[in-house]
Amino acid sequence: MDDFDVVVVGGGINGTGLARDLAGRGWRVLLAERDDLASHTSSASTKLVHGGLRYLETYEFSLVRKALQEREVLLRSAPHLIQPLRFVLPHAPHLRPAWMIRVGLFLYDHLARRELLPGSQGLRLAGSVYGAPLKPEFTRGFVYSDGWVDDARLVVLNAQDAQARGAEVLTRCAVTQAVRGKDGWQVTLQNGRQLRSRALVNAAGPWAERFLRDHTQGGNGQPLPARGLRLVKGSHIVVDQRFTHDHAYIFQNADGRIIFAIPYQERFTLIGTTDVELPEHEDPPSRATIADDEVAYLCEQASRYLAQSVKPTDVLWTYAGVRPLLDEGGSASAVTRDYLLEADKDGGAPLLNVWGGKLTTYRKLAEDGATQIGELLGDARKPWTAGTQLPGGDLSAHGVNIDAFAAELQAAYPHRAGVRRVARAYGSRACELLAAPTGAEIAPGLFESELRHLVEKEWAISADDVLWRRSKLGLHYTPQQREAVAAWFRTRS
Structure with missing residues (x-):
């Protein structure tokens, strides 16, 4: 039976972030994910690293400040995956007065120290490149800064760094039982492997409550108590690009919500998100899907x-995820996106439950959680991730300028397809990948060398893992090209 200090349940952004932080502090860590990394909520976000401008209206100043602080940290940690993005907010006078928006943007600029991103400003839309895609009645607006992230790849990078620092990372291997003793946990994995662990971290996201109910036992043989979560589905649509500039839009809706329209994958526009609360009795679906009324709402x-309307027939691709939110009453869109770390050792061996959270604050959540685990184990160890780059994040002379780095690589490989994409996906590690013998080109710009890397270094075992999570090439490929990737994987099975 193998011994660990900490077993982490869940391979989303919070679980991989915690495994990375714990391993970097010298703990013996195993992470177990029942499916693929980032296969659910953590690959179904709006792809933003942001403070949450709209949370100012609900007076969540602490959450916004924390998220704004993390925005700067993350931009430095993985500049190939996380890039600055300017947002245009067209002014709709009947929804919010201009003075209210100016006050909100002033707070947004000044709640946390800002070094990498420019501040907000007013914007005349009429006659500008940013007003051209809009209806003519929108003549003025505002522009402010946040960031964009490849969410699924961010999860993979955290898992890679955790592994590099000594953690064992298992995918497609659920924890089927965790029995709590006075001095440790007896953990059983889906493959029958038995483990001993001094502490357990429940980072199962929408399944966190269900995991405690169905797969844990306390000293009395009963499931451990769980906190209630509100499960809220957020859905997105992708259409052909509605504008060619590099800014995104934030649109205010008459129902008090907002949606984003974001330049996506160079040829598309991403529009989202919805907030649809799932019934209490409904378990979180393994594959959440968008409903017709959600498509209609976003359109x-x-x-x-x-100016160019969006119709359901224009939708090229959709995705949806289930967000686990703390149950505090009120509407789904108003429920806090902050996290709660619930540490407990009163009933025996240490347990840390992760409730809620958002993508932007995952690193801080992991730092706080790893500190609490250390305290529960009687050995507090220093945080370390705030100034440390993720794999591929060291662009040396280019700082956070991924475009300059990509241009340099393209010049070095002028006849190679897909160099810009590879640079953005792998950062400084792209150099090694591009220098390797390519092998056959399985689909446009996707060579055997990259597929082997994804299998051997990034836990990919299927075409879906590659086409829809570790890249978004599935959106660019024809059905025949996607099938060619699937056929390559079948030859390996």
């Missing part, structure tokens, strides 16, 4: 602003 709201 209708975007068409209120965009």
Whole structure:
């Protein structure tokens, strides 16, 4: 039976972030994910690293400040995956007065120290490149800064760094039982492997409550108590690009919510998100899907602003995820996106439950959680991730300028397809990948060398893992090209 200090349940952004931080502090860590890394909520976000401008209206100043602080940290940690993005907010006078927006943007600029991103400003839309895609009645607006992230790859990078620092990372291997003793946990994995662990971290996201109910036992043989979560589905649509500039839009809706329209994958526009609360009795679906009324809602709201309307027949791709939110009452859109770390050792061996959270604050959540685990184990160890780059994040002379780095690589490989994509996906590690013998080109710009890397270094075992999570090449490929990737994987099985 193998011995560990900490077993982490869940391979989303919070679980991999915690495994990375714990391993970097010298703990013996095993992470177990029942499916693929980032296969659910953590690959279904709006792809933003942001403070949460709209949370100012609900007076969540602490959450916004924390998120704004983390925004700067993350931009430095993985500049190939996380890039600055400017947002245009067209002014709709009947929804919010201009003075209120100016006050909100002033707070947004000054709640946390800002070094990498420019501040907000007013914007004349009429006659500008940013007003051209909008209906003519929107003549003025505002522009402010946040960031964009490849969410699924961010999860993979955290898992890679955790492994490099000594953690064992298992995918497609659920924890089927965790029995709590006075001095440790007896953990059983899906493959029958038995483990001993001094502490357990429940970072199962939408399944955190269900994991405690169905797969844990206390000293009395009963499941451990769980906190109630509100499970809220957020859905997105992707259409052909509605604008060619590099800014995104934030649109205010008459129902008090907002949606984003974001330049996506160079040829598309990403529009989202919805907030649809799942019934209490409904378990979080393994593959959340968008409903027809959600598609209609996103199309209708975007068409209120965009000169070129968005119709359901324009939708090329959709995705949806289930967000686990703390149950505090109120509407789904108003429920806090902050996290709660619930540490407990009163009933025996240490347990840390992760409730809620958002992508932007995952590193801080992991830092706080790893500190609490150390305290529960009687050996507090220093935080270390705030100034440390993720794999591929060291662009040396280019700082956070991924475009300059990509241009340099393209010049070095002028006849190679997909160099810009590889640079953005792998950062400084792209140099090694591009220098390797390519092998056959399985689909446009996707060579055997990269597929082997994804299998051997990034836990990919299927075409879906590659096409829809570790890249978004599935959106660019024809059905025949996607099938060629699937056929390559079948030859390996």
